[in-house]
Amino acid sequence: MSSKPAFNRAEPDARRHSLIEACARVLAREGASGASVRVIALEAGVSAGLVGHYFGSIDALVAATYAQTGAKVDAALAEALAAAGSDPRARLEAFVTASFMPPIADPQLLATWVAFWSLVRARADIARQHDTQYAGFRARLEALLAACGLPDDQLRRAAIAISALVDGLWLELCLSPGCFTGAESSAIAAAQIDALFSASR
C-alpha cells in the first residue's frame, strides 16, 4: 500500500497564486494585525517557510495581494464595460456603477486595501506601486470621459473628481454598510457625471 505523500509539489505560479489568495482571505477574516506568515501559510495549507521562499518578506506578499486584488477589480470593471454596449455615456456609467456592486463593493476587500495603505508611507517601492495603480485607474476614466466628448483640457480634473467620489463612496460603503446603499451611491455618482457634462456644454 502507498502512504499519503508528505506534500504536494505545485507549479511556482500556482503556489504563488494560492498564497496570495490565502493572504487575501486572512486579511478579510482577521484584519491586518492577524495576517502573519504562519496564519497565511496554514490557510494555504503549506508550511510557513514557503512565504519567505516565494515572496521574501510578508510586506511583499501583501503588495502582491494588493496587485492581484486590483487586477481582479479591473477585470470586474472590464466586464461591466463589455456588458454596457457601445454608447459612451452608458459605458462611463457602467464603469462607475460597478464599483458599488459585488464583487467590488465588498467589505472584505477593504482589509486588503487598508493593509496596503498602511505600507505606503513607510516604503517607497510600495508608494510607487500605488501611484502606478492609481494612475492606471484615472487613465481608463479619462478615456471613457473623452469618448463622451469631454474637452481635453477638462479630462484630467474630471477624472480626479470622479475617482475621488467613487473612492470615497466605496470606502464608506465598506466601513459603514448600513449608512447608505450601493444603489444610492450609483445615483449620486450618476448625478455628478450629469453635472459634469451639463457644465461643460
Place this chain on the structure above:
Amino acid sequence: MSSKPAFNRAEPDARRHSLIEACARVLAREGASGASVRVIALEAGVSAGLVGHYFGSIDALVAATYAQTGAKVDAALAEALAAAGSDPRARLEAFVTASFMPPIADPQLLATWVAFWSLVRARADIARQHDTQYAGFRARLEALLAACGLPDDQLRRAAIAISALVDGLWLELCLSPGCFTGAESSAIAAAQIDALFSASR
C-alpha cells in the same frame, strides 16, 4: 543635594493625553505595524506598563487616538468656518476647502486613520465609533447645506456626495501627494458644490 526624581507624577487626564499624542506621532512615523506599546511608551517618556494602566489594551489607545485626532480636525474645521464670515455659501466652501490644507491634509494623519480603519471590521465597538464620527461629519455638512437653501429632501444625498468627494480627494492627496495639489482639490470640490446648487434650482 536632591537627586533627580525617579518619575514625574501627572494628572490622569494629562498623562492620557500625552500617551495619545505619542501614539499619533509613532503611527505617523512608523506606521501601524510599528506602533507597539513599548515604542509608544518610549515616545511618551514613560514605562510600558502605563499604557495598560490607562487604556487597558493597545486597540483602545488607537481608538482614543482616532477620537482625539478627529476632534482636532473638527476644531480646524470650526476655525475655518469662523474665519469665513456669515455668508452661507462662503461658509460651506471654507468648510470643504479646509480639508485640503494643513493641518488636515497631512499625510501623517493618514496613518492614524488607516490604523483605525484596520480595526473597524474586526471590532464592533470600533465600528460604532466610526459610524458616530462619520454621522457627525455629515450632520454638520447638512446644516451648512441647509443654510445655503438646499431643499430638505436633497440634504442627505448631497451631504453623502460631498463628504465622499472630500474623503476621496483627501485620501489620494495623502497617499500620492505628487499627483495633484490641495488647491486643485479645492477647485474640484467647489465645482461640485456649484453643480449641486445649479441643479436644484
Place this chain on the structure above:
DNA sequence: TTGCCTGTTGGACGATTGTATAACAAGTGA
C-alpha cells in the same frame, strides 16, 4: 513626623513575530 493612597516603574511571563537554514521528498532526465 507618620501613614496611606496611588501613579509609576521595571521585570517576568508565555505567546508570537519574521527570517534563515539544514534536511527531506518528489519528480525528471540520463
Place this chain on the structure above:
DNA sequence: TCACTTGTTATACAATCGTCCAACAGGCAA
C-alpha cells in the same frame, strides 16, 4: 536504477509582542 534538481518541511533563532503584577516613590492628610 541512479543522480540531480528543486519545491517543501520542520526547526531553530533572536527579537518583539501584549499583558500582568509586585514593589517602589511621590504627594497628601493626619
